[in-house]
Amino acid sequence: DIVMTQGALPNPVPSGESVSITCRSSKSLLYSDGKTYLNWYLQRPGQSPQLLIYWMSTRASGVSDRFSGSGSGTDFTLKISGVEAEDVGVYYCQQGLEFPDTFGAGTKLELK
Amino acid sequence: EVQLVESGGGLVQPGRSLKLSCAASGFTFSDYAMAWVRQAPKKGLEWVATIIYDGSSTYYRDSVKGRFTISRDNAKSTLYLQMDSLRSEDTATYYCARMGSYMGFAYWGQGTLVTVSS
Numbered sequence: 672d673i674v675m676t677q678g679a680l681p682n683p684v685p686s687g688e689s690v691s692i693t694c695r696s697s698k699s700l701l702y703s704d705g706k707t708y709l710n711w712y713l714q715r716p717g718q719s720p721q722l723l724i725y726w727m728s729t730r731a732s733g734v735s736d737r738f739s740g741s742g743s744g745t746d747f748t749l750k751i752s753g754v755e756a757e758d759v760g761v762y763y764c765q766q767g768l769e770f771p772d773t774f775g776a777g778t779k780l781e782l783k
Numbered sequence: 784e785v786q787l788v789e790s791g792g793g794l795v796q797p798g799r800s801l802k803l804s805c806a807a808s809g810f811t812f813s814d815y816a817m818a819w820v821r822q823a824p825k826k827g828l829e830w831v832a833t834i835i836y837d838g839s840s841t842y843y844r845d846s847v848k849g850r851f852t853i854s855r856d857n858a859k860s861t862l863y864l865q866m867d868s869l870r871s872e873d874t875a876t877y878y879c880a881r882m883g884s885y886m887g888f889a890y891w892g893q894g895t896l897v898t899v900s901s
Contacts, residue, residue, distance in 0.1 A: 710887035719878060719893055720828065725885040763828055767886025771844045772830035
């Protein structure tokens with residue numbers, strides 16, 4: 672199985688600060704179609720997860736442009752430019768390259 | 784508006800069965816692969832199973848293979864998860880999700896809690 676490893680944030684984070692969440696995969700997620708099968712989700716407290724970013728860097732419909740995704744085949748970053756109260760929650764990366772789909776353990780964002 | 788509404792969760796004894804349902808609306812159900820993802824209390828997300836748009840192929844995580852069955856009724860726009868031989872480690876909130884071509888989970892339901900305990 673592909674192992675997804677996420678980094679931690681130096682919580683709590685001051686409102687308005689920019690933060691980066693890291694994710695590393697044990698295998699390259701770059702497929703022969705040229706797309707990288709790495710997705711990002713946010714789960715706000717008490718809510719279901721929501722898709723933020725797919726194919727490593729494409730924002731999902733309705734997602735703020737404060738969120739951006741980047742990376743290589745195995746190392747990925749989700750950047751939040753100017754953290755706001757609504758960004759609080761747990762962020763997960765997920766690989767969709769092969770079954771079983773696997774998620775990172777999650778990175779918690781708390782606001783100061 | 785895409786809506787996914789799960790039902791069927793509850794308290795069940797180890798070794799017994801439970802069937803979850805997910806009623807979909809707001810999109811053409813038969814066009815999309817669907818999945819179940821679970822989350823144990825205070826834990827992270829764990830993919831359970833996926834079924835492609837016409838039901839002809841299914842995929843499972845190893846720990847549920849042979850015990851869980853994912854299925855769909857495209858005429859009713861409903862996704863199912865039949866769970867047999869339940870174990871305490873299956874205790875979780877089970878989410879129904881619509882998949883995207885990027886092999887991610889584009890839309891999620893509100894979840895249904897399954898508790899396996901004697």
